[in-house]
Amino acid sequence: MDDIDDHIDEVPIIGHDGSINPPTDEQDSNQTQQQSSFTNYQKLTFIAMCCTYLSSMMSFSIIAPFFPTEAEKKDVSHSQIGFIFSVYNLVCFFASPLWGKLIPVIGTKFTFLAGCWVAGGCNVIFGFLDQLESGTQFLVFCYVVRSLEAVGAAASITAAMAIVANAFPDNVAVVMGWLEVFSGLGFAVGPPLGGALYQLGGYKLPFIVQGGIVILILVVNIFLLPGQDSNSSKEMGSFRALFRIPAVWPLSFAILVGSAALSFLDPTLSLHLQQFNLSPTVIGAVFLLVGGCYAIFSPVWGYLADKKRILRLMIVLGFHAAGVAYLLMGPSSVLKLPNELWIICMGLGLLGISIGCGLVPIFLDLLSTAFWYGMPDNLATQSIVSGLFNGMFSLGAFMGPFAGGVLTERYGFPVAASYFACANISVVFVIGLFGVWEYQCGYGRRKPRVKEETLKDDPNERSPLITEAPSWE
Template sequence: MAYSSLDPFFPQEAARKKGGGSADFEVGLIYGMFAAVIVVAAPPLGAHVTKIGPKFMLCAGVFLIGGSTILFAFVDAIASWRSFLVICFFARALQGAGKAAALTSSWTIVVTEFPDKVSTVSGVIETFAGLGFMIGPPLGGALYAAGGFTLPFFFIGGLLLACNVALIFTLPTSSEAIRCYGNNTTNLSSWKLLRNVWIWMTLIATSLVPASFSMIEATLAPFLERTYKMKPAKIGLVYLLCCGVYIISAPFVGRVADKWGTKRVIIGGLFVAGFAEFFLAPSSLLAFLPDNEMWLFLSSSVVIAIGLAMASVPTISDMVLSSRGMGFEKSVALNGVISGLWTSFTSVGNTVGPSIGGLITQKTNFRVSTTVFAFALVAHGCIYLILSLCFRSRLK
């Protein structure tokens, strides 16, 4: 919610602060700083989670996110454009560091506490994360309309700090599951896991899903306005449909993955989302399909959302299973390293998706962009499937 709450008003305020003209490039860099810090910070945080402590890292991360969100409230009082940019970059970097700590530690706790139901719990977490992302923009816009630039940041930042107080007093320092695992801090780093092809297969899927989602998010609005003459209100409903289908399907996908096998669900999701994305615009490769058919676009959007949930929700559980297949023993240290890698590669996708998708769309059109990302999903699904069939024992 803290990440997306400034979407409705911050770009316009930044342009006003600049003194006229577009500030799209600078705003893009400020937004990109968030994901870039997560990419860099998450793996070392995961490697040191046992030394720092999962609870302390989680609380410190939430505190950083809340404090940096409140810091954003004061940038409106800065007259200098350069000083405005510096403080915005600093605040966004703190938000990224906080999210890296919070995500890495929370996933470590989840994998440790629910070792046999990681996908099921992941689905529930994805649902609430999606709800926060959906609520953020309308809440931020409403607060901005009610109290100006500072109110959204004070409200959401204060809410995060209040939640942090609740975490401090309610979350146990060392649960029974963590005590049973033991704080094994044996020389364990991300590089040991990255020597395994199955870890790479899953991490690539982990990046492709947010890349595809964020590419569509960044480039869809102009396409809908130009092709279907949609107004902003209706465009918002399309975004709501995609996010809604994802968060509703995520818990069910998690339960299915825990029962039928994580790799089966991930590979199936890559194919489902990839093939459906060919139909979204639709691709020029499917010349036999009618253009500008709303039913085709909406049905494709629904299938893409379900497919991306299938390819995303079981990934961290699959990494845990792959690491055990490599001979690693259960430990909080291992769970921390896996969580750090997963968080980092998710942010890689969130960074690459809109930048590459935006560039392709700008140089060509939305149809070509969706075709490229559809090929990426299907191609990775094919490679993953072939490897799994060659080693059938891994297709679980």
């Protein structure tokens, strides 16, 4: 128990409202010095991770402008085409936790590089599927290759998140915020790049170029990233211990809803905007409102999360604003607003800003919570937390378009948007009610722990509800 006490004393204690207790002058000075500059290793690691996030999202989105047309030529139905897109996130959901368990054993660098190699190779292979016979043969190989690509992407992104947590212990949220910029940039650049390459060289060229980019980044990262410390523990992390921590469940629900809120618009927004007789170029620009605002503000939210540590408060405010944004996008009949394009655009911009505020702090919150509850501050814990975050995000990205398409087809876009507004508001209630429970029951990072020596010296000092982290093993 003394080891646990010593470990907890080194972890910043975050209150039920998300605020962190002020550090001592010496701690504040050390933290300021650490945050003022990065080492060369951190800079190289940051560059490698940015390239990976950029290429990963480009690989996912590059097929959007031309693949549906090519698949129709192969006698593939619209629903089957949709599943070719969505199977990527479904496989990532199952693969990410598995990689989170295996990373400490096989190493972060190997997992990261092997994932990039598989994803890049599958990109190239996908470019030759047009040589297959139409119908079942083409469809089955599309599913298989896309699924293998997702396995590789899950490995590289999960390892990347573990590398970030290990390399930037004092700036996790800031770095994750910047990585979301490159993730959004890759998602935005992929479709126009794919369309341009398709027009230039046909079906194969976009996949060969994108696969080549991924493999080139792989070769560069071989020299940028150091190997795993030979003295580090090879023990795998425990998902059982992680899921026995109460805070993990509401935070996982928040990741799921936030990811679904971002991906809901993919199959639904363009159809909703057709009523305004907009050109495809203008519709594309409207889509950029969400991704652009999300990318621009993510580093801001990351800096705020690391600097102020008001994590739970940021999550609540972010999802509350996202619920309002969805009501504006309909616009919902609850607001009794006219169906005007500028109102919809205002809702899209607000969604991009607010959903980042809700999502960016969660990874840091999960890490801090796991450490506080006594899980070791090592690669094993960082890996399973990364696997959990990436898995839940992928599940949300799978469920968002599916639920959005079904609700829009049955009830129309305004009602579907209202349902998603309720989903975002439900996160506010879940996190808020959990915070009240956590405070009343004495679980979680409510206040500084007061040691017995302090209580003996000052009998008027109020004793906390808990004086040590509960053991969940």
